[in-house]
Amino acid sequence: MNARELAWRVFSKEFNSSTLDIISTEEKAPSYVVTPLGAKVNRVFAVGVVTDTENIGSEESPMIRARMADPSGSYYISAGQFQPEATMVLRDIQPPEFVAIVGKARVYSPDESVRLLSIRPEVIRKCDSKLRDYWVYETCRMTLQRIDIMKEAMEMSDPSVEELKKLGYPDYLAEGAAAAAKHYENVDLRAFEELVRDSLREVASGSTGEIKEVDLEEMIVSPEADEVEVAEIKASSEDQEETVLQTIDSLDKDGKGSDWNEVVVDAKRRGIDRERLEEICTDLMDRGEIYEPELGRLKRI
Incomplete structure (x- = not known):
């Protein structure tokens, strides 16, 4: 399969x-x-x-x-x-x-x-516009992750998946970054950073009025991260992945997959913040252990 x-x-x-x-x-x-x-x-x-x-x-x-x-x-x-x-x-x-x-x-x-x-x-x-705004925020965060790995790849004389993985990047990011660094010449990373700033300003101007400055560094951390006690995040990566898989299984009551928002709530209760949950789900999808049967739902394969 x-x-x-x-x-x-x-x-x-x-x-x-x-x-x-x-x-x-x-x-x-x-x-x-x-x-x-x-x-x-x-x-x-x-x-x-x-x-x-x-x-x-x-x-x-x-x-x-x-x-x-x-x-x-x-x-x-x-x-x-x-x-x-x-x-x-x-x-x-x-x-x-x-x-x-x-x-x-x-x-x-x-x-x-x-x-x-x-x-x-x-x-x-x-x-509605709320989902669009949330998507813009998430896409900005993920764009910044790709900018970071591309900075590393573009500094390598011979970009490779293995070298990028040694720096701590997962397979799904390392494979694309290595290929992109070899194919594209002089990628204008500053233009994409500016795109992130402009996108955040557009969303903010529609909801909270003027925004004078956007700190890109703050975008890498989920706003919920500070709400989780450090002591609660002690499980190993494997334990956390198993916890997420069990959560997805337990919330899949009708065989149509688990609602993403319910997974977020349950994972947070178990000490896994939203940013870490997204990383785990991305890795699980990359390995073919879960998938999205439809928008906003997760299901174990």
């Missing part, structure tokens, strides 16, 4: 700037788009505002193209007969409307001079 790929949180500017593809020659093996910051993307989780839609098919057999805006630009979405549920949702949307999407990264390149990236949705849900 093939494990479901991690759904990456990347801003559209980073995603659309990708020019490196990893195409597998093995049957049913996944292919990837590698971004300038080293996200090795097969699947994407994005939240934004659908600004326009177009049916380029027919009423009987619709093929919907849409554009979804985030703070850095726009994603391009396409869905047709092989994504019937997503197609129906897109067809019924009245722009502008907030949506959350999990889908596959797709590259269309009819010739060497044309390269268009899009998302082919697996799941689409209408949402």
Whole structure:
């Protein structure tokens, strides 16, 4: 059984700037788009505002193209007969409307001079600005993690997964960063840091008014981290992973997966803060032990 790929949180500017593809020659093996910051993307989780839609098919057999805006630009979405549920949702949307999407990264390149990236949705849900703001915060945090590893990779004479792992980075980050550092020349990391600042300012201006300065260092730590007593976080990584797996199992009452918010609450009660929980879940997904059956739910394989 093939494990479901991690759904990456990347801003559209980073995603659309990708020019490196990893195409597998093995049957049913996944292919990837590698971004300038080293996200090795097969699947994407994005939240934004659908600004326009177009049916380029027919009423009987619709093929919907849409554009979804985030703070850095726009994603391009396409869905047709092989994504019937997503197609129906897109067809019924009245722009502008907030949506959350999990889908596959797709590259269309009819010739060497044309390269268009899009998302082919697996799941689409209408949402609100609060979920969009939370996604922006999380995507900023994860963008900063990729900036950090790319700084390390770009300083290496021969970037490698092994050397990056020695610095403490997990496989899923090290693989993409090593490939990106070799492929992309002179990645403008400052531009992506500025993107993080601008995105945070945009979210803050819509909720709490003017924000004069954004401290990037503070973004690496989850705001809930200080609420957890240090003494409570003594379990080893393996013990914590087993605790998370048990939590996901115990909360999966109907076989459809555990609600993410319930997992967060239960994990915190067991001494695992939200930031650490996300790291554990990312590692478990990367190893194929859990997956997202739908947006906001986790299930053990």
